[in-house]
Amino acid sequence: RFEAREETAYKQFKLTDDDWRNRDKWSDYVQAAADMLARTDTKDAPWCVIANNDKRQVRLEVLDHAIEQLSINL
Numbered sequence: 197r198f199e200a201r202e203e204t205a206y207k208q209f210k211l212t213d214d215d216w217r218n219r220d221k222w223s224d225y226v227q228a229a230a231d232m233l234a235r236t237d238t239k240d241a242p243w244c245v246i247a248n249n250d251k252r253q254v255r256l257e258v259l260d261h262a263i264e265q266l267s268i269n270l
Contacts, residue, residue, distance in 0.1 A: 197249065 201207040237243045248254045
């Protein structure tokens with residue numbers, strides 16, 4: 197995704213030096229997120245992880261999950 201933004205003129209403004217620096221810490225961010233989910237996931241307030249890079253698809257999956265949970269709990 198970074199390379200696509202770098203190579204696409206109208207998307208280049210979205211990238212900063214911080215983005216490239218932080219990209220090197222990606223594995224740390226992934227581990228921190230996993231730790232956070234493990235520590236805060238409860239029976240009454242469970243997390244639902246949606247692993248997808250397509251914004252439209254993510255939104256559809258979130259809506260599907262919300263509808264499913266509402267159907268179960270109503």
